[in-house]
Amino acid sequence: MPVYRDYEIRINFNELVETRIPVCNSLNKDHCLTEEQVDHIAHACRTQITLDSIYQQVDQLIWEFCDAAGLEDEAAAIDYEPPAYGDIEPKPGREAELTRREKAMKEFEMVDLVSQSWTIQVPRRRK
Numbered sequence: 001m002p003v004y005r006d007y008e009i010r011i012n013f014n015e016l017v018e019t020r021i022p023v024c025n026s027l028n029k030d031h032c033l034t035e036e037q038v039d040h041i042a043h044a045c046r047t048q049i050t051l052d053s054i055y056q057q058v059d060q061l062i063w064e065f066c067d068a069a070g071l072e073d074e075a076a077a078i079d080y081e082p083p084a085y086g087d088i089e090p091k092p093g094r095e096a097e098l099t100r101r102e103k104a105m106k107e108f109e110m111v112d113l114v115s116q117s118w119t120i121q122v123p124r125r126r127k
Helices: 013-024 035-048 052-070 095-105
Strands: 108-114 119-125
Touching: 013 035
Parallel strands: none
Antiparallel strands: 108 119
């Protein structure tokens, strides 16, 4: 499988409409759309939906990056981490740190703190 540097978004409107039907029909669970009706809605999506919000978000990121162009590290202007194809984990030199963390985790056990509305796991040192 080749690796491309370009990013693309593909939207299957028929699948999207079928996925969103239960959300739109939360009050009337008996209503179901036929395949032809789904196709009709998907066609309307293809012809009527605009990508204005995506364009605005891309423009905003471009402005933020250009505003920070005077910085020494331009990548710091936006949260950007290039894809690391073929990278190995752990990175060389980190084995000792990961081994130290594993040993430290053996000193702790995870326990549940429970409230009426939430539950959270926290580490507790073993005796």
